[in-house]
Amino acid sequence: MVDEADRLIVNTDDEARQLITIHHADPARIDVVHPGVDLDVFRPGDRRAARAALGLPPDEPIVAFVGRIQPLKAPDIVLRAAAKLPGVRIVVAGGPSGSGLASPDGLARLADELGITARVTFLPPQSRSNLATLFQAANVVAVPSYSESFGLVALEAQACGTPVAAAAVGGLPVAVRDGATGTLVAGHDVDRWAAALDGLLRRPAPAAGRWAARPPPTRRPSPGITPPMRCWPAIAARSASTPPSAARWAHEFLYRCVTGDRGCPAGKRAELLETRWRAWRSVGVGGGTAR
Known part of the structure; x- marks a missing residue:
């Protein structure tokens, strides 16, 4: 799978390092995307x-x-x-x-x-x-x-x-x-x-x-690995001309939830979020979070 995948999306730098050291993955094909949560559901309450x-x-x-x-x-x-x-x-x-x-x-x-x-x-x-x-x-x-x-x-x-x-x-x-x-x-x-x-x-x-x-904004990623703060725009650009997959849309949407759309032009945030949400739902991704 590591050899055949066009992109490898991992949760943390540690997971990226494991792919590189154990499975000899190409760092240039790895994106670090911290999972996120649905802030319309998980929010402070009485x-x-x-x-x-x-x-x-x-x-x-x-x-x-x-x-x-x-x-x-x-x-x-x-x-x-x-x-x-x-x-x-x-x-x-x-x-x-x-x-x-x-x-x-x-x-x-x-x-x-x-x-x-x-x-x-x-x-x-x-x-x-x-x-x-x-x-x-x-x-x-x-x-x-x-x-x-x-x-x-x-x-x-x-x-x-x-x-x-x-x-x-x-x-x-x-x-x-x-x-x-x-x-x-x-x-x-x-x-x-x-x-x-x-x-x-x-x-x-x-x-x-x-x-x-939200993930800490000052962490330094491993050399060659796309860091969390910059990976969303890169993924969005690549996926614009790529058939959607459930995994890709899920990771993209969760990343947007956790980062508050950082790295995207302010005027485009609502439009991009709505587009990604519709695409995410259209491929049938849903249900609760895995724990």
Whole structure:
């Protein structure tokens, strides 16, 4: 696939470097496009109203975990860390996947062993609109994954104005601005995670909000790789005479969401966005975001 593709679109510089070093990809054919979120869905909202809609307590501090329930996503770390924080409610939203502690039942047994069953709420996989409501309801969203190509949950939570505690792995250091929109946690030591969650509960990240879903503007890309701030105009120019594919339109539209159309002439933004949106929808791309 790497050899045959005309363009290679990756989420981060790290993914680009892996393609180059492991698969010997041509750097000139690689575009770095950070994923984005739909800011019409994922946006700040009234916390008490969000909690009422989900049937959650109005006044308890809430730490939320959203994702597939599998060891790679490390939901057990959230439960073990929250067990050290009296009075904190944990909301786990997701379905089973993989093995090990890979089901709500397994996590429920762990909660019982930790003595926190009364403080844990399990929710099935949610629609995008319900996920936005959950992010609005939470005080902190935890993303403790052992591996994460980017971390859309982190972006979506920040777009809703909720700070994120995230493992410093994969693309999460790109998605979360340590000390500004959340906290990056090195490793998976439970005490360290408990301290990170407690810190965000006591002192919410100052910059969590809609603009926090944008990638840092000052990162230097690897030599030869089209950087995030310039790749959209290049992709748009190439795709104007190329038959659309679902993947291309999806990446282009998501990139526009996350960057706010930076790099495009101001007078053309609305026109280009409408054109890309119609094309994106015409090839049948839809549904929720992959997590």
